[in-house]
Amino acid sequence: MVTRTYRPIPISTLASGTELVLPVHEVTGDRPGPVLGISAAIHGEEAVGVEIVYRFLTSYDLRGLAGRLRVLPVANPFSYAAITRNTPIDMMNLNRVFPGNPDGMLTEQMAHKMAEGFLTGLDFYVDLHAGGAYPTVDYVYIINAEPLSRAFGSRLLYRPKDVPSGTSISVARAHNIPSVVVELGGGDVDQTGYVRRGIAGLANILKTLRMLPDDPTPPPAQIVLREIATLRPHHGGLLLPEVTTIGADVAGGQVLGRIVSPYTFEELEILRCPFDRGIVVLSQLTANVVEPGIFGYMIGNLGTAEREGRDATS
Template identity: 30%
Template sequence: MAAPRRAPLTIGGQEVLPGRKASIELPVATLPTGSSFSLPLSVVHGARPGPTVWLSGAIHGDELNGVEIIRLVLRELRARNLAGTVIAAPVVNVFGFITASRYLPDRRDLNRSFPGSRRGSLASRLAHLFMTEVVDRADVGIDLHTGSHHRSNLPQIRCATDDPTTMALARSFAAPITMHAALRDGSLRAACVKRGIPILLYEAGEAHRFDEFAIDAGVAGVLRVLAQLEMRADGDPAPATRLVEASSWVRARRSGLFRLTTTLGARVARGDELGAIADAHGQSRGRVQAPFEGIVIGVTRNPQVSQGDALVHVADVGSAPSRRRLAADPRH
């Protein structure tokens, strides 16, 4: 007996047949000029049944690595060989992307606006559209980000490490670091967790820049997750990921010019020098030291710092419970 034919997928009023790819525009709003504004999607509707996975990039409009990761992943996918469906939104915050801004025109952070509302602000309406047309159709999500505000991150997955389903996906993604991260009100991840949808948040590189290492790790990770879900043929075996339960940002004790002397991925011991802060006249210099044994997973790229600024993000790989304090990107 022949296998039952897979049904088409209808999204945004457009039908996508099994074994086909399609580009879809979801209307969002009308600009003051009278032009329309849409959320672009790429849909790969596999010929065979399977789960649905969404990929999202540029929820913050200045975070470009996710856009490139999705472009390269889509280039690898063949709908006729795919089991299930991939719904990709390379640029969710189109307004911010066009203006090279993290935010929407009203200065709202889209990643503090989920699950959104059909009658709310522009950010709320965009969040609602993404939830109803993309997230609610999916079984798993992968949200792609970079560091913000002149910060660069070592490739890492942030997720609920206490959830077995999510951890299985994180291990298959196999970023160098997998970090337990608390939920932020209004974030896409928090909205998905409330709906019972497993989600991985990938952090790698910095805003406004392509980072080839971050992009390569992201592409390989997404493809491994699709293989783990049996949506495509197995690829390379997943390398080990380092599970981190806590981390801390080392902050500036004084204002001045910061010279970084460590690197992303460096293993450090307590007291190791991470950099130094000096004034513009060279009259004073203060060492910045690692607070505990760990791995450098984030750094500032801006030498000009003020007292209290986040300088170096260190993942805690020690065992002392008094040190266990989660400290995600201050702006994510």
């Protein structure tokens, strides 16, 4: 028997009278085991993670669970409702203010509650991100738990030199909690495949931790990137994509997309692959309105990547 409980963490009362909470679901197995935390929508416009955890908790067969899941489906309810990266009330990025401040701005108060009430009690942690309202993304960070990052099953992984400060992962790592950051899906395209992969990836992490009875599925041949370039446009306008496959190999100088003025029809900027041998990590899969400085493309450098597996050289 698994036991399911809803244990929201109170944060504050808003001027509208709305009670702001962190919505935490707990699923407890009847065998001893670790506590695995899963969070989504710490960036509210990365909504596919919310669907992944909803479907995982309501549809996936969790019989035989060992230990406990603590799941935060919407870490930033305001930004989720507004489909924005930052909290609308104070325009702060929740995932840049950890460990937060109990006497700070609202977003800092939220981070503090999440750190104290959710993160620090975990044995393992998975944080689900996505590309956002327009871009689509597909890779997994290697932070401090490489086998778990690999077990999620994505083809592309990223081993950064440093974990960005102020993130929930920086709190988890400071407490020596093995952690995985997933970047999956997003954009104005069908999310069904990403949802399916997200559910399978979470399940495979549970199996790897022996929290579920079945053996984990071995990961596919994977490429570990050590360098990812983020291409932020210098001009806003209408972005017309030319490469619309995540995971596609791209050559040095290859055109990824063009930004044109929808007013004068001038071509304002061409975004190109910055590496001799690149691979598309984040892309615009549809023609989108863009502003200067947004996440336009993310391109991994295959020249410095770690490769293994049978088809890694294909």
